Amino acid sequence: MFRLHFALLALAWALLQIDLIRIPLPQAYASPTPTKKHWKSQRPESSYARRNFETISRIYNLTVYPNQLPIFQAGGVGVPKGLFSANPVGRVDPVGTFTDFEHSIEYFFALSPLPEANPVRAAITGYQITEFSSQCRNVAASIVYLYCSVVNPGSPDHGKPLPPLKQVAFWRFNKCGAVKKYDAWIPNLNSWFEATTASYVTDPVFRNASIEQICGATQMRCQGPNAQWSSVGECVAALSQKTYGSYDEVWGDNIVCRSIHLVLTQVRPDVHCPHVGPTGGGKCVDVAYPKNYFSDEALYGQPTGETFMCD
Template identity: 30%
Template sequence: MRTPIYIVLLVLAGHAFGAPSLEQMLGFLKQFGRDISYPANIEAAKSINYTGFSEGRHIVGRVDVTGTFIGRELNTEYIFGLFSGLATGASTSTPLVGIPLNQTIIDLVIENNLMIVTTRRDFNFTVAVVPTVWQVKFLFNDEGIVTQYDAIVYRASALFANIWPRLRKHLIKELGLPHHTSQTMAIKIRAARDICSQHEEYCLGPNKQFESKEACMRFVLHKIPLGEIWQAGQNTTLCRYIHTPMLPLRPAVHCPHVGPTGGDMCFDHSYETLLENPFPEPFAALPNNLTLAGLAGQL
């Protein structure tokens, strides 16, 4: 007697791990939405170890415009520390990437241990409060703790094409620049002053990346491009600006990211490497505990 294909697939799927409860996943979503918003993100960043993320290096996170982060410490710093640092650090007056204020859920899908959520979130850019739309895929372990996430910002290039011209006018006045200063240069000067002042304060001794503040300014202003938002994880001024708020948290780790080499974060990636999958598991939640591997022959 021939065994039906669906029975074979169920056997191939094996014994599934216990799934987290709906209450655990919704509880995470509610708390995460609060914690990433200002001012709660300040306390979340200070923890360095966000308890909603899996311990140690058992958490992999990716944000499409910045890059991939491995481990609880890095993910805590870059998800919460970036925005809290912009709100309280060197660039308080004019954050170039904005500060998150709130969250409204637009779409929500939950199946087994997978959650896909689309949110609308306002960001404060000083010159305007601007809506953004994010989609994040979360994968949970059986205790309701996130083991991996993948986030995208919808129409990120259009967002910054909309806000940076307004920032230019504000920055020219704030920095005392000539009225004909270009948008790129006004933003680079704001970023360079923040990067280099924070480097001078926190990157000391063996963590020092530049001989002087002047050398830092020359490098940031003239040796690397500002970069577009999709290059926020490449060898650009924008990448170093994004990494600057983390300098007070762990200088030994983050000072190389703002230096000439960019450390293991701010360096150029090929298109092919940008497409590489960093996740140990697929974001898949199929009926009856089926797996992608088990369905491979049917797809």
């Protein structure tokens, strides 16, 4: 059985995908989906800048539907060699910190939405690197726009543009040009979610419906040794007493955090089922600000301020 290894996106992809239990996946296209032109001004001049740009571009291209499908179907072996080191670590605000290959791959690719798995039929269908700088061999910075649209062939809405997402990121590469550390931020994530779905996290009706969906999906995916609740009713009663949260603050003992990890129960239920359960499994737990956002030394193993500076 396929077990996917680790981000991208977001965080709010979660509630878009909570209807996905086990669906047949279409075959990936033979060639990558064409992307929007991604040079804002001029191409990087140095060989290492071009190398770093290409690595980042290839990573984001794999978030474009259906380019992520081989990774869903084959797991970590579906990730092309040379994109990530064997043990990458990083932070993505407002989602969390990731400390190994499996978790990093899950963030960048397992959270990239499948149109078959959400009622809006949303997917990332293009990207544009709007800003890029790499002044030394091992460090780069980028701003990327992730363009979203409806993917529903035969429907009049097919191709309809949806609100885009932005990701601002710093990257550190190993000597072979693979990413080994990253620090990224997705601004206005909650606004993106509400504009895309026309659902509002402050709406009591939406909150109640989403809790019931989360609980129903949890009971179907988390069974046997991975079971978290004795019944859907017990789950609904317990989660209804918790803070709902916002997609601008996914960390916490809240419903939004559990919606993110619910998506990942499809790929590694033994790891992620505890995160959607009553205790949060060490992931969906309250952590006092600013611990998670400023844990640079613990996460990167370097003094704060040195990880993404040129040597």
